[in-house]
Amino acid sequence: MHNTFDFSDLLRLIDERSTAFRAAVASAPSLVAQVPTCPEWTLFDLAQHLGGGDRFWAAIVAAGPADAPPADAAAERAALAPPREREALVAWLEASTQLLLGALREAGPDAGCWAWWSGLQTPRSSGGVARHRVQESAVHTYDARLAAGAPQPLPAEVALDGLEEFLFTCVATLSAWPHKPTAFDFHAAEGRSWRLTVDGDGARTTRLPAATGGAGPDAAGVSVHATAGELVLFLYDRVPAGSVRIDGDAGLFDLLRAWEPEE
Numbered sequence: 001m002h003n004t005f006d007f008s009d010l011l012r013l014i015d016e017r018s019t020a021f022r023a024a025v026a027s028a029p030s031l032v033a034q035v036p037t038c039p040e041w042t043l044f045d046l047a048q049h050l051g052g053g054d055r056f057w058a059a060i061v062a063a064g065p066a067d068a069p070p071a072d073a074a075a076e077r078a079a080l081a082p083p084r085e086r087e088a089l090v091a092w093l094e095a096s097t098q099l100l101l102g103a104l105r106e107a108g109p110d111a112g113c114w115a116w117w118s119g120l121q122t123p124r125s126s127g128g129v130a131r132h133r134v135q136e137s138a139v140h141t142y143d144a145r146l147a148a149g150a151p152q153p154l155p156a157e158v159a160l161d162g163l164e165e166f167l168f169t170c171v172a173t174l175s176a177w178p179h180k181p182t183a184f185d186f187h188a189a190e191g192r193s194w195r196l197t198v199d200g201d202g203a204r205t206t207r208l209p210a211a212t213g214g215a216g217p218d219a220a221g222v223s224v225h226a227t228a229g230e231l232v233l234f235l236y237d238r239v240p241a242g243s244v245r246i247d248g249d250a251g252l253f254d255l256l257r258a259w260e261p262e263e
Contacts, residue, residue, distance in 0.1 A: 007130060024145045056074075115128060187223060193207070222250060
């Protein structure tokens with residue numbers, strides 16, 4: 001499997017989405033506005049999370065191959081205290097993103113590093129980190145714009161890669177699926193489709209031919225149709241099931257969301 005973007009594209013998109021996030025923070029009525037899609041967080045909390053994540057992953061990439069994140073990086077993240085004055089917070093966010101981009105540029109796309117994902121379909125590498133941070137930045141920019149009262153859909157180029165990135169990174173595992181084997185098909189209106197297969201061998205995703213309609217003996221247990229952006233937001237629990245078209249057993253998504261693989 002290959003990424004939609006090369007490494008330079010990923011760095012560009014991290015920078016673009018982070019810039020958009022800062023603009024949402026700068027224009028929001030209040031930093032204590034609640035984030036509807038992260039109901040326990042204010043906009044300030046969301047900013048602390050994204051900026052802290054940039055700094056955390058910068059340290060992880062810089063540390064190289066490891067079995068755990070650097071202890072000092074974990075301690076620094078736990079003790080984060082970003083400035084609460086808006087202008088200073090925006091500057092802190094920009095500095096956070098530049099730390100991440102600098103670490104990624106220094107490492108290059110293929111350098112190994114610790115990562116929380118399985119490594120089955122997303123490499124534990126700086127390239128894998130960059131691809132995931134594009135999506136973290138994009139989804140949290142959506143959150144911030146919603147909190148600021150000016151929601152916008154995910155950019156199409158980001159969203160088309162985002163669904164595959166989510167399935168490869170957040171779902172892929174060798175841990176056995178504890179239910180009857182099945183498959184989830186995802187059909188983006190832009191013409192791309194994927195199949196997530198879950199069974200005793202775990203979970204893995206493949207790309208489907210554009211003409212796949214979901215019929216036949218190997219039909220999925222459930223299929224979802226929407227724009228790529230809506231599919232990404234659905235998987236991240238940002239929009240309700242009513243925002244997408246679901247064919248088949250919608251209850252399978254409850255099982256998928258409740259599943260906690262051992263690895």
